[in-house]
Amino acid sequence: MRYFWCFAKPTISMNLAIQSITVLAAGYICYxxxxxxxxxxxxxxKKWGVERIKIYWIYFWRYLGVFLYGVIPVALIIFQGLDFHRFGLSQKAGMPTLWWTAGLSIVVLVMNFFATRSPDNLTQYPQIRVEKWSRALVVGSAFTWTAYLLAYEFLFRGFLLFSCVEEMGIWTAIAVNTALYALVHVPKGIKEAIGAVPLGVLLCWLTLQTGTIWIAFLVHVVMALSNEWFSIYYTGRRAVG
Structure with missing residues (x-):
């Protein structure tokens, strides 16, 4: 018996959903x-030496993420003449955005204050494993973290989420987004992978409610930087100079 498969002609929204999933999958594999x-x-x-590599290697990670997760999807959007507002890059930040950002940031700070002192966390963070942190290093690390997370959130809660919503509907898009978000956290351990599920659902929902990625981005920045700074404190790596 022969089976004939009929494929529907892809719509614009389907093409965008396919593009976003492909960019994420290919980008993460490369990364x-x-x-x-x-x-x-x-x-x-060999180029930078044993000590400086501890810094520059992590900077390389983050700038690589900026390119794979940020530059490539931005280039695709520009090439196709699409509006960035369509993917959550809106300049409007109403009171709900500000209140949610402030509230979640406070929760994250309190949680990180206690959670970051655990041995499991301190084996991974701070990512830059130097004994003495200069002010320049603190600023440089914060800048590279922020740049990385802007690209990361634009891909996940921007390009991927909004393109999938157009094709799949809200809850299927959130499920797809959260599943992929949890999967990319697997290398960081089971706690981060499991924790990524409720966080992913919440950030997706807030992004769609406000129409922007800014809550997800800012809360993620607060989470990453407070984790780093508390970890520096708890490991005795004092900022100097």
């Missing part, structure tokens, strides 16, 4: 293997 490349790290070490 995952490049940051774990022993030969690439060795070449960095």
């Amino acid at each position: 995952h293997f490049l940051i774990r490349s022993a030969s690439l790290r060795s070449s960095f070490e």
Whole structure:
């Protein structure tokens, strides 16, 4: 018996959903293997030395993420002549956005104050494993974290979420987004992977309610930077100079 498969002609929204999922999958695969490349790290070490590589290697991770998660989807959107507002990059930030950002940031700060002192957390953070943190390093790390998270949130809660909503509907799009969000956290351990599920659902819902990625981005920045700074404190790596 022969089976004939009929494929519907892809719509514009379907094309965008496919693009966003492909960019995320391909980008994460490239990112995952490049940051774990022993030969690439060795070449960095030869150029910068054992101590400076502790800083520049992490900066490389983050700028690589900016390119894969930010520059590529932005280029696709520009090439197709699409409006960035369509993907959550709106300049409007109403009171709900401000209240949610402030409220969630306070919750994150309190949680991180206690959670970051755990041995499991301190084996991973701060990512830059130097003993003394200069003010320049604190600022440089904060800048690279922020740049990385802007690209990251634009891909997840911007390009991916809004393009999938147009094709799949709200809750299916949130499910797809959250599943992928949890999967990319698996290498960081089961706690982060599981924690990514409720956080992912909440950030997706808030993004769709407000029409912007800014709550997700700002809360994620507060989470990352407070984690880093508390971890510096708890590991005794004092900021100097």
